[in-house]
Amino acid sequence: MSTNAHATESSQTVALTVDGHDILFPALPYDIHARARSSTGDPQLQQFVNSATLLKDTGRKKVCGEVFGSNYEAMRRLGGDIKQHTLDHLDFYLDQFVERATDAGAQVHFATDGNRANEICLKIARDNNCKLCVKSKSMVTEEILLVPQLESLGIETVETDLGEFIIQLDHDAPSHIVQPMIHKDRRAVGRAFERELGTEYCEDATSLARVARKHLREKFRQADLGISGGNFLIAESGSVVICTNEGNGRLCTSAPRVHVAFVGIEKLIPNLEHLSVLLKLLARSSTAQPLTCYTHIITGPRRSDEPDGPEQVHIVLVDNGRSEILKPETREMLRCIRCGACLNSCPVYRKIGGHAYGSVYSGPIGALITPMFKGLANYPDLPHASSLCGACYEACPVNIDIPKYLVKLRVELVKRRITKLSDRVFFKVWAATLRYPVTYRLVGFLQKLIFRLKARTQSQLDSGDPYVSRGWISDMSGPVRGWTDERDMPTPTARSFRDWWRNEHENSE
């Protein structure tokens, strides 16, 4: 399995001040510990992220259980099969998509990396004399840092997804694939609006949304460039599918005369009928809705007889590391439809939030694709910051076996000696002692001796039934200190099961 050995320089050569930038593009290699510590100590984050993700996860289970019943697993498997099939034959479907989209009047572009994608967009904007851009949510554009590039050309670029708009105003960074400001409270929103829009301070959610609606309406009205992402690309019809709840997706792709869609090459699915399966899974997995409020299926620009719609539709197919992940050993990761269900189910995400992952893509799927995109040596913590509980695998509508791939990345870390030498030595020695019952028992005996001695010195060693009573250690030192930072450590009992078997069970027979 190959991963990029070095950090890609491309995202860091542009010297622009992008607020929120450092959060998603931290110094590399990225060490998760500091941010994880600050997240777990932040009461507001704990409250918001904890309850929001739990609610969505519980909602998903309830709704999918009710709607799909005993077919839920089969449905997820079908979703996974459709995506896997497309990936397995991606060249065919890419070619078909280009042909069909072009037939409908769209212009399809290929971007091998983020730089190229930005270049293509800038050229389109320049050729069309664009001055004001309205943008709906697109993770790909965040990945390639598109917005600062447009702004450098003097094009005012406004995020129109309410959460992204607020994040943009407040010079912050999104922290969840679907709910970008899951970590933010309404007072911060009120202050941001007051400061940046000059509105009177309010903190009622409805009033705040009305302020945003009014402000952004003017932008939609004046905009001459609309940028979107794409939830799906349909090969058979050359269509781009955009799912939103707010309606900004429709507006961004209908109001301005030029529409540019940025979509990762992995978003392809074969035919229109496959959309049924994936749409039925997407919103139910993401927010427990039957469908998002708006599903917009765009096939080319306005037809000559249609009264409105963009004159030009450009579709930028983005690689930017995806063709690497497409290799058989990691291909399954590309099935992702960016629903956020894995984030909502993850006990780790629930406690540390999205910013702690130090990347555009957070949560379980982020822990896989971030090292793939940015280099395993740059994100050595992400594959390990997981208890492998498997909740993500159960939640994933396209059946990605996330724990399996986390372990595969851990294997790579060992093979490429990114894992610390001390860890490698420890595990190899430990494994060696487990090869023989004699050494196993010896190590067990020593462990018991050391632990119980330590417990005794802390006056925490109970006596009694030798197969039951134990000691406790509150304060370990050395590499296992982390355990007792957060909880006590039980010691082995005075006698082991083997002792019992040999002395008491055999004797009683």
Place this chain on the structure above:
Amino acid sequence: MKTVSDVLMSTDGSDRDVLMTAVHAALGHTRTQPAPPPPVVDDSIARLAHANEDLAELFIRRAEEVGMVVERTSWQQVVAKIVGVLGEHKVERISVALTDQWNIATQVLEQADVAMVVGTGGNGVSDLDCYYDADAGITDVQAALAETGTLICTSSAIHSRAPSMLPPLHVALLRRSDIMPDMIDYWAMQKGKRSMDLPSSITFITGPSKTSDIEGILVTGVHGPMHVHILLVEDA
């Protein structure tokens, strides 16, 4: 480092080759291979609504669950109903997107104290410009899905995208016979159409515009309509 103008001068002629080469390499192909048939959408797993159900009743239930208002009516009553809804919401200006065999728009203009905005278009400004001033959009729908309570609005020569997208109130006229059981059925109907024969825009509307971005609190009417009022017309 490249300057912005250097960057804008480069062409993308070989971009496709480079990208496809990388894709081929990952797939173990030297050139594009034909694909076997894709997985079948198994009705027994994926279908959630069936033709033998009471589709109108199911549609109403689902539409109401997502926050839309549904009223059953007839062709005789529909104009009066529309006028009533417009009055309720104190509408002053309407926009329409109707295949208007029954002259509904004309009748509404006669009976309600409203003016109609009509798209301009082709003068370099967004064709939608005047539509922003409408308080309500009256549209028919091309299909509906009982499974999810979804309205399907498609663009056409007489259907601007604006009336179901911009105003705070969307009044939708839905013929009972246009309600399909399941999304599977809608896509089956589109099968075989060439891409240029599909509308440039197909929109599935499942509720008024919503967000819960601010502290998870549900707010209606962010960019799209705050109210969707559906008049379910029993066919004559």
Place this chain on the structure above:
Amino acid sequence: MNVSLFVTCLTDTFYPRAAIATVKVLEHLGCHVDFPAEQTCCGQPMFNNGFEDESRELARQMVRVLEHSDYVVTPSGSCAAMIREHYEELLSDDHAYKHAISGLVAKTYEFVEFLVNVLRVDLKQMDVSWPGKVTYHYSCHLRGIGVTDEAVQLMEQIDGLQYVPMEKMDQCCGFGGTFAVKYPQISGAIVNDKVDCIAQTGAQTVISNDAGCTMNISGACRRQGQDAKFKTLAEVIAEGMGLLE
């Protein structure tokens, strides 16, 4: 019925009573239990940390040790999961082991699963009495091997046992092996959530069928000053049958 006990390294060393209870209950139910003494570890810690070759060696060893068993029963869910979910792929290139592996995978069970799905016990028929209020931690690895509510089914068959489900029952406890040591703040935040959920049930006894989970949660309870006792379901059943005090 001949059953071989796979005790697991953690249970052997830290929770021998759980294994003792397992043996006693199985024998009481008519099984002949043997203990292949050459067994050591299933290799899960190595596997989870990316030491594939080392875990492969231990897997081969395990297969050899248990080759002649009819059934293999283990008191700790994650070790059963290791064998059932990962051994086949780990040793997929090893033709010599192919037959033995699939055999081992087919005959390895977690204790509760074995009682319900293989022995098909009905404890109501056996006069099992254990008065007390308990709650239950559903450990993550049971998910992977398809064990769902077998433990609850058995608890409902025990006379006098009052089962109070905890909130977020299937949320991970934050153990994850070395995860708990390497990412202590994250693991700590997760386990403290579990401790709160336990406290809210008002139960004095927590049934947990995975040694790793038990070490983690019991250690956190103690640190928080929470006085809960941890037992495996095997121990509760053994006590209820009068096989253990």
